[in-house]
Amino acid sequence: MDTVDGKNLENKKNDKMDKEKSKPERMCICCRRKGKKSEFFRISEQNGKYIFDREMKVQARGFYVCKTNECVERLSKNRKYKIEIEQLVKMLEQIKFEKKSIIDILKPMKNSEYFVFGIDETIDGVKKGKVKLLIIPRDIRAKYIEEFEKLKENFNFDIIFVEKKEELIRLFSRDVNVVGIFNKKVIKGILSKVEVMNG
Numbered sequence: 001m002d003t004v005d006g007k008n009l010e011n012k013k014n015d016k017m018d019k020e021k022s023k024p025e026r027m028c029i030c031c032r033r034k035g036k037k038s039e040f041f042r043i044s045e046q047n048g049k050y051i052f053d054r055e056m057k058v059q060a061r062g063f064y065v066c067k068t069n070e071c072v073e074r075l076s077k078n079r080k081y082k083i084e085i086e087q088l089v090k091m092l093e094q095i096k097f098e099k100k101s102i103i104d105i106l107k108p109m110k111n112s113e114y115f116v117f118g119i120d121e122t123i124d125g126v127k128k129g130k131v132k133l134l135i136i137p138r139d140i141r142a143k144y145i146e147e148f149e150k151l152k153e154n155f156n157f158d159i160i161f162v163e164k165k166e167e168l169i170r171l172f173s174r175d176v177n178v179v180g181i182f183n184k185k186v187i188k189g190i191l192s193k194v195e196v197m198n199g
């Protein structure tokens with residue numbers, strides 16, 4: 001019996017490890033924020049230089065940085081990793097491109113009934129297991145963003161960041177801090193398009 005139990009325990013442990021392995025966490029070297037690979041740019045070393053590894057396919061040592069103007073700017077001042085200006089410009093252009101794209105993806109469905117608006121409604125939806133995708137502007141109060149990142153420890157949902165709250169306000173023609181989406185099909189559609197644009 002002991003061995004069986006021991007084995008079960010071992011299997012459970014392996015399951016847990018597999019789950020953790022399938023969801024590898026990356027960390028921004030500028031602000032130390034952790035998250036999924038798709039939330040970061042990869043920079044890798046090639047011939048002694050650091051280059052923007054857009055496709056994340058370069059087989060070399062690399063590191064990650066948030067897809068934000070702030071962190072790319074901080075990277076430009078980093079003394080340890082000297083990165084050429086043209087590589088930094090490429091990253092800034094990519095941020096612009098992706099920012100435009102998520103708004104473009106949402107535009108045709110802006111009147112759909114699958115959105116919830118506002119902090120409390122979204123948190124409530126996440127806790128009930130309904131809301132599975134959040135669109136969060138980076139310029140809302142930091143405590144809200146922290147709250148959502150904390151929620152991620154206990155609930156399963158994805159986050160897409162946009163730079164400014166203003167973009168969501170313009171799109172939905174209403175005052176909105178955060179948007180939650182709860183239809184599985186709609187979410188799948190949005191995420192697949194986001195993945196396409198992220199390469």
Ligand SMILES: [Zn+2]
Pocket residue numbers: 028029030031032033065066071
């Ligand atoms: Zn960062």
